[in-house]
Amino acid sequence: MEVRATTSHRGKLPRTMTTATMGRNSAAVLVVLACLVSLASAQQVKTTDTRWSYRLPLPDGVSGAESLAFAGKDGIYTGVSDGRVLRWGGSAAGWSTFAYNANYRSVGVIKSSKSCYQVEKESICGRPLGVRFNRKTGELYIADAYLGLMKVGPEGGEAQVLATEADGVPFHFLNGLDVDQATGDVYFTDSSTNYPRRFNTEIIMNADATGRLLKYDARTKLVTVLEADLPYPNGVTLSRDRTHLVVAHTVPCQAFRYWLKGPKAGQYELFADLPGYPDNVRRDGQGGFWVALNQEKARLNATAAPVKHLVGVRLGADGVEVEELTAARGVTLSEVAEQSGNKLWLGSVELDYIGLLV
Template structure:
C-alpha cells in the first residue's frame, strides 16, 4: 500500500491525471500480461526481432511480432510466484525484484539488468534466473538502481542509482526533497569490479554511452539536467553539463551510430503541466526534435524512448503497456 500511495502522490506532485489513450494507424499499444505494470526500458538482441523489457514483480518479458509477450527471465526465485503476480509498482519488490534499466552485451549475448531494490544482475542468452553481480559498492548498498547501458566498444556496463538515501518505494521523498545522492557506476566484466564514477547527482534516472565509447550521458530527473562524463580523450574522468533543455529527463538511449540520442521527458516544469514526450538531442546537446505523446499516452509517465529498425519503442514507468510508434 505504501508503494501505491507513493506512486499516487508522485503523480499528484507532477500534476498527472487519468486519461484514456487513443490509438491511430501509426501507434500500437502493447498491454503487459499477467496484471503486471511498468515496461520501463527495452533491450534488443542480435536477431532484430521484438524486444525485451522488465516489469513489476521481477519478470523480464520478451515480445515478438505476431506472438506477443512470453516469459524470458526472472530476477529472483519468487518472481514467478503468486506473491509477485499482480504486484503493481514496487509492491513486494524486495522479494520479487523490480527491473529498471536493461541492455545486451552484443558480443556475449548476456543481458544486464539494474534492478531497483536488488542490485546489478546478469542473465545468460538462454534466459531463466538472473545472477546477482552486486548489491553494494565499497560496503554501501545501492538502495535504488535505475538506468543502465553498455559501452558498445568495450562491453563495460554503466549504471545509475536514483538515490543513495531513499529506496524505490520512497521515490516521492527523493523528488520532493530534491535529493542529490544519486551516483554513476561502472562495472567491468573482465575485472568483475564495480567503481563509482560520479556522486552528488539529483535523481540520476538514466544513462547512455556514445556510439564511439568516448562519453556517457547521465540524466538528472529532479534538476532537469543531463551531465556528460568523459570516458576517453583529454577530458577522461571529468564531467560537465550537457544540456538543460530537457524537462525532467528519464532514460537516455543512443540512436545507432548517428551520434544522436532520444531522451524521455516527463513534464514542462516541477509542477506541470504534464507533457510526456521524446526529445532528440545531438552530441553537442542541441535539441533536434520533440515528439509529444500526450495524445497517445495521456498523462502516463513515459520512462524511455528507444529507436530500433525504424520504430520508436516507448516505455511506461507505472502504466500497464508499452508503445510502438513508426518514425
C-alpha cells in the first residue's frame, strides 16, 4: 500500500484558526512527520536476495550445517546430522571428517548417517550445533545439543567433553556458542533444562522459560550461569568491543543484551524486536550483528502470503535493523556468517548445502 502525505493551503495555516485548533493540528502534523520519518527509516533498510547464492553441497547422506567455523584460507567447518564435524578443504580436497564424539565409533547402532535421522538415535549420535575456533590455540569448541560442551584440537579427532551440567543441573539442549578470542572463555546457551532438541516444538508450545546463558572459564575450567529462566535462548555472540553479549531468543522473536563490563555489568536487557524466529547471531564487519531467521513471525491473516520471505536481518550496534535477507519459499537459515570481502556464508539446520553470497 502506498502512503502519501498531502497538504492544504499550500502548507499555510488559515488566519481564523484558534489556539486550540492550532494545538490539535500541530500535534497532527507531528504525528504525520513521525510517520514519514518512520517510513524514511524503513526505506533505508537494504534488501538482499539470497536465492542466487552459490551452493556448496554437503556429502551424501548428511544435512544440517547449523553453524559454521572458519580456519585457514579454504577451511570451513560445520556440524552435521550424523554427529560429526566436517571440514571443507577446498574444491580439490572436498569434505572430510574433522571431529566426532565417542559414540560415533563405539556404538554399533550407528551404521549409517541416515540412521541418525531417527529421533531415538539422535541423542546417541549427538548433534553438534554451535562451533567456534579459539584462534590462538587452534582448538574448536562444539556445543553438542545432547552430549555437552566439547572441544577438539587443531588436528581434529575425537572431541573431549568439557562439561555436561552447571550448578548441578544437567544440560538438556546446548545450542549457540562463541569464544572470546582475548581470554579463551566460551559463552554458550542451554535452550531448555526440561526438553532436549528433538522436543523443540514442546519448548515453544509450552512457553518453556528454563533456558540459560552460560560461561566456560578457560582458566578454571568451570561453568557458571550468567542468566537463568530464559525463554528459548539460541544463538549468542560477543560484541566487537567485548563489553556485552547478544543473545537471540527464538521465542519471543527478540534479541537481548547481557552486559559483561561497565556500569551495567550483569544486566540483561532487550536489544531488538525481530521479524521472525531467530537462530544464530554473528558479528558483522561494522560493529553490528547478523541474525538468521528460521521462520517468519506468524501472521494474523494466514491466508495472505507475505510479500517477501525473510531469512535474516542485520542489526546495527544499537539494535536497529539496517539490512534484510530474503530467499525462496521453503528455505530457512540458521546462521549468517560474514567473512573477509563481505562474503556471506549461509548455514541451515534443514538443508543439505551451505550457501555463499558474494
